[in-house]
Amino acid sequence: MGVIEIEGMKFYAYHGHFEAEKVVGNKFEVNLRIETNCSKAAASDNLDDALNYQSVYETLQAEMKIPSALLEHVAQRMLDALHNKFPAIEHARVKISKMNPPMGGEIEKVSVTLER
Structure with a gap:
């Protein structure tokens, strides 16, 4: 078993409940943790045997x-x-953070993490 993490992915998107969020948008950060079998790729040093991070x-x-x-x-x-x-x-965990959410105060980010 191996763990692949892709951290600090930055996006500008239009997620939010309030109309202003849908129009103005916001900055988001995504962190991903994947569990998968890495033994074949580790032995072969061949991308065809690995989970392609770019495709992910x-x-x-x-x-x-x-x-x-x-x-x-x-x-x-x-x-x-x-x-x-x-x-x-085999298992993945994704954390999405909305940066500077419009919640009426000084807040760095709000995050949601789900896994399966």
Whole structure:
């Protein structure tokens, strides 16, 4: 078993419940942790035997482009897409953070983490 982490992915997207969030958008950060069997790739040094990080990133990027009212919904869509596209993933955890959320105070970020 191996762990692959893609951390600090930055996106600008239009997720949020309030109308202003849907129009103005916001900055988001995504962190991903994947558990998969890495033994074949570790032995062969061949990308064809590995989980392609670039394809994983592109999958998350596509989901971030689809506006949602809730971060929970975005995170669930990401997990569904990852498990559907990459059957070698045994377990995944995704954390989505909305930076400087419009909550009436000085808040660095609010985050949602889901895993499957």
